Amino acid sequence: MIQRIQTIYLLLAAIVSGVLCMYLPYGLGENGEELYIKEDFFLLGGFMGSSMLSLISIFLFKNRKLQFVLGRLNILLNFILLGVFVYWSLTLPGGSDPMKGIGKFIPIISIVLLVMANKAIKKDEDLVKSVDRLR
Structure with a gap:
């Protein structure tokens, strides 16, 4: 049903990946300007x-x-996005300064929410299997 706890986790993951990523910068450009996900088609496609x-x-x-x-599958996609952010932060000029942008941590937040949702889904599936055994 829709009122289960995993629905809350999945909705929060959707909001973090779809909305929050638009407003938080993920780094600084060469001229010191903030870089946003909506400016990069690859990242925008991954988060959407x-x-x-x-x-x-x-x-x-x-x-x-x-x-x-x-x-x-969604967790795997977020790990790929996290890997892209780690690669870019190591190859950008200036090293891997964590204060370049808070938007790099969005995949981590999303992964945590998705893992919690998957635990709740697994718990529901185990409950249904145990009830089916009793019949």
Whole structure:
């Protein structure tokens, strides 16, 4: 059902990936200007894909196995985005200064929320299996 706790986690992950990433800079350019995700098509596509996967997973509450698989796929996508941020922070001029932009930590927040949602989905699936054994 939609009122389960994993729905809250998935909705928060969708909001973090889809909305919050637009307003937080992920780094500083060569001239000192702040870089936003909406200016880079690759990052924008990754974050919008992550947001859409979270929203699709919310409405697949009747198919918990597919919901769990989409959660894992979304976690993998966020790890790829995190890897891109780590690579860029190490290759940008100025080194890996953590104060370049707080937007780099958005994939970490999203991964944590998605892992918590997957734990709740797994718990529901185990509960349904245990009830089916009693019949």
